[in-house]
Amino acid sequence: MDNMRDAVRHFILENFLPGEDAKNLADDTELKESGILDSLSTLKLVTFLEERFGVEFEANDLEAGNLSSIANIERLVESKRAGRS
Amino acid sequence: MSRGYGLAALLEATARRVPGNVAVSVPGGKQLTYAELDTLTSRLRDRLVALGVRPGDRVGLRLHKSIDSVIALFGALKAGAAYVPVDAESPAARGAFILNDCQVRALVTERGLEAALTEELRQLGAAPAVIALDEHEHDVALAGELETRQQADPAPEVPTAEVGPDDLAYILYTSGSTGKPKGVVLTHGNALSFIDWCSEIYQPHEADAFSSHAPFHFDLSILDIYVPVKHGARLVLIGEALGKDPNRLAATIASEGITAWYSTPSILSLLALYGKLDRYDYSRLRIVNFAGEVFPVPQFKTVRAIWTAPRFYNLYGPTETNVCTYYEVPQDDSWKTMDTFPIGLICEPNRGRVVDEEGKDVPLGEPGELVVWGPNVMRGYWNLPEQNSKAFLVDAEGLPWYHTGDIVTQDAQGQYTYRGRRDRMVKRRGYRVELGEIEAGLARHPDIREVAVISVPDAESGVKIAAFISCQAGASLTIVALKKASVQALPPYMIPDVFSVVEALPRTSTNKVDLQALKTRLGGA
Numbered sequence: 001m002d003n004m005r006d007a008v009r010h011f012i013l014e015n016f017l018p019g020e021d022a023k024n025l026a027d028d029t030e031l032k033e034s035g036i037l038d039s040l041s042t043l044k045l046v047t048f049l050e051e052r053f054g055v056e057f058e059a060n061d062l063e064a065g066n067l068s069s070i071a072n073i074e075r076l077v078e079s080k081r082a083g084r085s
Numbered sequence: 086m087s088r089g090y091g092l093a094a095l096l097e098a099t100a101r102r103v104p105g106n107v108a109v110s111v112p113g114g115k116q117l118t119y120a121e122l123d124t125l126t127s128r129l130r131d132r133l134v135a136l137g138v139r140p141g142d143r144v145g146l147r148l149h150k151s152i153d154s155v156i157a158l159f160g161a162l163k164a165g166a167a168y169v170p171v172d173a174e175s176p177a178a179r180g181a182f183i184l185n186d187c188q189v190r191a192l193v194t195e196r197g198l199e200a201a202l203t204e205e206l207r208q209l210g211a212a213p214a215v216i217a218l219d220e221h222e223h224d225v226a227l228a229g230e231l232e233t234r235q236q237a238d239p240a241p242e243v244p245t246a247e248v249g250p251d252d253l254a255y256i257l258y259t260s261g262s263t264g265k266p267k268g269v270v271l272t273h274g275n276a277l278s279f280i281d282w283c284s285e286i287y288q289p290h291e292a293d294a295f296s297s298h299a300p301f302h303f304d305l306s307i308l309d310i311y312v313p314v315k316h317g318a319r320l321v322l323i324g325e326a327l328g329k330d331p332n333r334l335a336a337t338i339a340s341e342g343i344t345a346w347y348s349t350p351s352i353l354s355l356l357a358l359y360g361k362l363d364r365y366d367y368s369r370l371r372i373v374n375f376a377g378e379v380f381p382v383p384q385f386k387t388v389r390a391i392w393t394a395p396r397f398y399n400l401y402g403p404t405e406t407n408v409c410t411y412y413e414v415p416q417d418d419s420w421k422t423m424d425t426f427p428i429g430l431i432c433e434p435n436r437g438r439v440v441d442e443e444g445k446d447v448p449l450g451e452p453g454e455l456v457v458w459g460p461n462v463m464r465g466y467w468n469l470p471e472q473n474s475k476a477f478l479v480d481a482e483g484l485p486w487y488h489t490g491d492i493v494t495q496d497a498q499g500q501y502t503y504r505g506r507r508d509r510m511v512k513r514r515g516y517r518v519e520l521g522e523i524e525a526g527l528a529r530h531p532d533i534r535e536v537a538v539i540s541v542p543d544a545e546s547g548v549k550i551a552a553f554i555s556c557q558a559g560a561s562l563t564i565v566a567l568k569k570a571s572v573q574a575l576p577p578y579m580i581p582d583v584f585s586v587v588e589a590l591p592r593t594s595t596n597k598v599d600l601q602a603l604k605t606r607l608g609g610a
Contacts, residue, residue, distance in 0.1 A: 018583050020564035029565060035572035035580055036565065039329035043359055059333060 004053070004074050011048050012070070016041045027071040037067060049073070055080040091248040091273040093162040095280075095315045096123060103317040106291060109155050111322050112337045115224055117152060119317065122159070127245070128231045129160025135240035136214040138190045140165030140248070143256065145189035145213065146301065147180050147198055149173045150324045153218055153227045154301060155310065157193040158255070165246025166190070167253035169268070170301040173198060174325060175576035179266065181205030183258045187268055187467050189213045195220040250274030256467055257304055259404050260517045260579070262509065264525025268467030269404045276307055278460035279407045282432050283312045286398075286411070287345065287372055293318035294341060294369075298328050298348040303516070304404045305347055305376060312345075328352070335360030338367065345372040346395075349515030350380035351546075357387035367392055376400035376408065377515025378547060379503065382423055385414070401428035401503065403517070405463045405476070405487050409435050410501055427502045428493070435459025438486060439495050444478045452504050455493045456486035463487070511540045511548050516578040518550070523581065526574040527552060527567075532560035537590050537598045538581065541607055551583040551607050553590060562586060583607070 005027055013020055016036055031037045037045065042062070050056055055077055066076045089098065099106075100123035110116035117125070138144060144161035146168055148154040154170075161168040169187055171180040173195070180202055184192060191214040194202060199217040206212065218226040234240070248254075254273045258266040283289070295313040297320055299305035313320045321341045327333055335356055338346065353375055356362060373388075373395045380399065389397070396416065402409035412429025414420050431437040438446055439453040447453035456478050462485070465473040477485035492504040509520045520538040527536045534557045543549035552571075556562055562570075564584045571580040585607075591599040 017564050017568070019585060024563040024565050033572070034565060034569040035577075036568055038577060038580070040355070043331070043355070047359070059330070 004077065005070050007052065008045075008049070008070050008073050011045065011052075012036065015044060025070070028069050030068060031070075032068050042067060045073075049077055053077050053081070090250070091162070091252070092254055092276055092311060093126075093159060093245055093248075095311060096126065096159055097245065099314055099317045103291060106317045107319045108314065109152055109320045109322060110341070111152060111324070112327065112341055115152060117225070122156065125156050125225070125228055125231070126159035126163055127242070128235070128240075129156055129227065130163035130245060131240040131242050132216070132231055132234060133160055133164040133166065133191055134243045135238075136191050136216075138164045138166050138214075140246045141253065142166045142190040143169050143187045143253075145180075145184040145192040145194075146170045147173055147184075147192065147194040147202060148218070149195065149220060150297065150300065150322050150328075151221065152225050152322065153193075153221075155320070155322070156225070156227050158301065158310075160193075162254065163245040164243075165248060165252070167255050167270075169256045169258075170306075171258070172300060172302050172576055174300075176573060177201040177205045179576065181209055181211075183266055183268070184213070185209040185211040186258075186266075187256055191216065193218070248273050250277070251464070253464075257302060257404050260510070260519040260522045262519040262521040264522050266522070267469055267472065270464045270467050271407075272464055275407065275461055275463060276311065278434075279307060279432075280311050280315055282408075282461075283308055284315065287312070289313065289316040289318055289345070291317040293344045294321050295319070295345045296321050296323060296338070296343050296347060298323045298346075298352065299515075300325070303377075304402075304407050305349075305515075307407055308347055308374070331355040331359040332361070335362050335365060338370065339365035342369045344369050345374070346370060347374040347376070349377040350375045350384065351378065351514045353380070353388050354384045357384070357391065362391040368394065370395045372396055372398070374398045374400050376402070378512040379425060381547070382420070382425060385426075386421070389414075399426045399428060401501075402432075402457075402461070403487075403489055403491075406435070406457050406459075406461045406489070408432060409457045409459075409461055410437065412500065425502070427496075427500045429500050431457070431499070431501075432461065435461050437495075437501065439493060439501075440478065444480075449497065450494055452492050452494050454507060455489045455491050455501060457489060458484050458486045511550070513546075513548055513550065514578050516576075518579050520550070523550070523552065523575060523579050526579070527554065527571065529574060530570045532557050532562055533570075534558075535590050535598075537600065537603060539600055539603050539607065541604060543582075546582075549583065550579075550581045551585065551603070552581040553585050553587055553603050553606075555587050555589050 100119040104120035107116050108119045108122040144166045146157050158168045171183050193216045196217045256268040258268050261267040297309040397414040399412040400408040410428045412427050436458050493501045523538045524536050534555045537553045540548050540550050567584045591602040593599045
């Protein structure tokens with residue numbers, strides 16, 4: 001499977017930052033305070049993550065800083081996968 | 086002026102009639118009866134008067150949705166003041182501009198928002214009296230705060246101010262094309278005319294539970310708040326976080342037994358797409374109102390497929406008129422063949438006309454601008470005499486008809502259908518957005534030399550907003566940086582979807598920004 005970070009990066013770039021260069025969206029770029037993820041884009045991202053990586057999120061998974069950067073998103077998805085198996 | 090008239094009097098009359106009915110509740114949190122709400126709002130009235138608030142003054146509110154925010158607005162009304170709600174989620178500078186523009190005498194806000202806001206106000210030379218609360222979506226912080234102040238410095242009990250139909254009730258600020266928000270001044274008479282109309286159409290009763298999804302600075306809140314208060318029904322407050330979470334929202338509408346829902350179509354679409362509505366029992370829901378933007382029929386279909394029982398109403402009207410036309414979606418399947426819902430019939434006793442650019446009535450069926458006259462129509466904009474004179478078409482009898490700026494057609498039955506805009510205003514998630522306000526907000530960024538903002542139709546979201554930007558010499562901006570700059574300068578619903586950094590903006594032969602060329606560029610990109 002592709003690198004998860006790159007898959008998430010590609011999804012965010014294509015859907016929420018059209019035209020942006022991949023190098024400007026780092027693994028630790030802040031996604032919430034920077035306005036990249038608002039309520040609607042968060043819903044879209046969550047749907048993408050659930051479908052692409054076969055995980056299911058609970059409401060409290062999406063709180064706090066879990067979606068605040070690509071690195072944190074990867075950590076969240078990995079932890080959901082580990083919990084499931 | 087008559088005793089017992091006005092919005093605060095609605096609360097007082099209901100509190101006398103059904104003191105034990107639940108007035109307001111927060112899902113998973115506290116609730117207040119009418120007697121409790123009446124008492125707390127009177128204590129706040131006394132405190133505001135002690136702080137110097139007088140009839141005709143303005144009281145600013147910068148609060149998240151909470152029981153406190155409901156108490157705050159009734160407290161202001163009981164003091165005879167107009168309340169001015171500003172968005173807690175938008176930049177403090179925008180809030181300060183608004184509160185300074187209408188010269189609020191006092192301000193009720195949260196401790197977490199207080200410092201940034203009062204600093205912005207100080208820079209503008211304004212220093213209203215401040216009541217700051219601990220933010221608590223599920224509790225009532227005002228009760229404790231008022232009690233503490235009462236111990237330290239007793240505020241004498243004063244009567245609720247008497248008001249008349251022409252007295253200000255609230256000022257709602259909307260996006261302004263010059264880059265500055267403009268205040269729509271609305272009176273008790275405006276509000277009560279609309280509430281009476283709602284009472285007629287919806288026949289509300291004490292067993293009803295009305296949703297409050299829209300923020301209080303949005304005019305949808307007028308129906309939400311005052312219709313249940315008039316009829317002794319319950320107001321269910323939907324906080325900002327819950328309001329954006331279709332999964333929890335779907336559960337809440339059912340578990341709270343909401344009978345009358347009101348929101349933008351965008352939220353209904355989100356509920357249908359992400360809410361998994363088929364999990365719940367919505368048998369109590371009897372009314373679904375939507376307003377603020379066009380509801381595409383295919384998206385409506387997904388909602389109607391699950392919510393089969395309630396009556397659906399498409400409500401139309403700018404803040405300046407509140408709802409002024411309405412359309413009930415037929416209960417049979419005849420709507421399925423429509424491309425778009427009409428905005429419907431005028432809300433009587435208001436009157437509408439369709440006029441050309443010279444203000445003459447167009448032949449029936451021809452497109453023209455909708456102008457509206459009647460008791461719903463605002464008195465004017467706050468402190469903007471020039472815009473006021475442009476906002477109204479004064480007819481031969483001297484009646485002022487408000488220019489909606491919306492192009493409509495009318496059919497033989499009197500129903501209007503929305504066809505488009507005559508200027509650069511767009512609707513996004515139900516909010517009015519002047520593209521010029523986005524341009525002005527972004528242009529304040531030190532690295533941006535020029536900026537032009539356009540909108541194009543979008544199948545999914547209705548409208549897509551694109552910003553074209555050129556940078557100052559030697560500066561460069563990434564799209565990530567532009568997003569971030571937007572968050573700091575603009576309300577969330579104004580942030581562009583697409584950014585494009587260009588060498589220079591294309592110009593027409595008269596040296597205006599060539600917006601058409603930008604639209605073509607976006608379409609081809």
